[in-house]
Ligand SMILES: NC(=O)c1ccc[n+]([C@@H]2O[C@H](COP(=O)([O-])OP(=O)(O)OC[C@H]3O[C@@H](n4cnc5c(N)ncnc54)[C@H](O)[C@@H]3O)[C@@H](O)[C@H]2O)c1
């Protein structure tokens with residue numbers, strides 16, 4: 001088995017990302033706990049992965065619990081519950097959590113680890129494609145507040161992240177495809193070669209070939225690790241990772257977080273951002289079409305709400321807003337993106353109204 005190691009350095013801290021097929025069974029030396037004791041927190045849907053990992057930790061586990069992992073459960077109450085269980089078991093500052101699950105689980109457990117006893121170590125074992133390529137990497141942890149998503153949180157880097165693409169084998173087709181959008185986003189903003197490679201691999205990735213998935217995830221992880229190392233607190237370059245998210249967040253909210261998966265909303269957000277990128281950042285028609293074609297082949301995705309009346313108030317809540325417009329990430333060419341600070345709201349709304357993915361491909365990938 002080939003195992004890759006990617007180090008993400010932030011000041012004194014190092015987050016090490018391990019990637020390999022079948023790594024779950026061989027995670028023993030890769031999960032880190034200063035005391036040697038672990039607290040395992042996972043979700044029901046991640047059970048097949050947890051069952052593969054548990055024997056590795058067996059004798060050093062002081063806690064082994066399952067939590068709910070719907071977005072509605074990503075709350076301070078859930079963090080409090082994890083803290084209760086850990087404190088009841090006598091958790092100490094030199095123990096470490098292991099979070100097994102999608103982004104909801106890793107965000108929650110990472111945040112619990114950040115605040116429990118003023119910070120204990122944690123490790124992430126992502127079981128979704130979005131988690132492997134994005135959510136588990138980069139130290140952002142947190143929960144939702146009734147006034148908005150991810151409003152409470154902390155930067156707390158996992159000591160180790162174990163990425164085994166076979167953990168995604170049980171994902172629904174819809175979750176799998178929507179997670180791929182975030183992986184492609186990573187290569188589009190930063191690496192033209194990786195993007196071309198991913199396009200070639202797309203048929204294999206779509207048919208759930210784990211080696212092909214691992215190649216794309218590995219490129220996305222390296223790109224994210226590189227960006228986060230140079231800008232851990234998102235004051236500059238890290239903002240590029242928000243490609244497709246200005247409208248993506250609004251589309252997601254407009255559907256009440258039920259109609260569209262995050263990655264699906266981001267796919268539509270990217271499609272709209274491509275139009276603005278053509279107008280403002282010199283993106284060629286050809287390259288915009290290439291990105292749209294990949295998105296179409298990852299779909300079909302449910303249609304977003306496009307109405308300006310619905311989207312306007314959601315856009316105006318965006319954290320990236322200034323007086324004259326909204327910041328967004330534009331693609332100059334495949335592999336190179338930039339942040340544009342003040343794109344007028346009207347341009348976003350027009351792009352949202354007209355965001356399209358090639359219809360022929362949408363139909364071909366879903367004959368019904
Ligand atoms: N911290 C970050 O930098 C960051 C970045 C992106 C997203 N996020 C957060 O991550 C969350 C989204 O994460 P996600 O896309 O991984 O989705 P998710 O955690 O909501 O999981 C998606 C679905 O897949 C199920 N699931 C998980 N693993 C499975 C498996 N192996 N087999 C079958 N089903 C499985 C879950 O139960 C859920 O229904 C959001 O809360 C978002 O805010 C965080």
Ligand SMILES: [Zn+2]
Nearest residue numbers: 182245262266
């Ligand atoms: Zn995202």
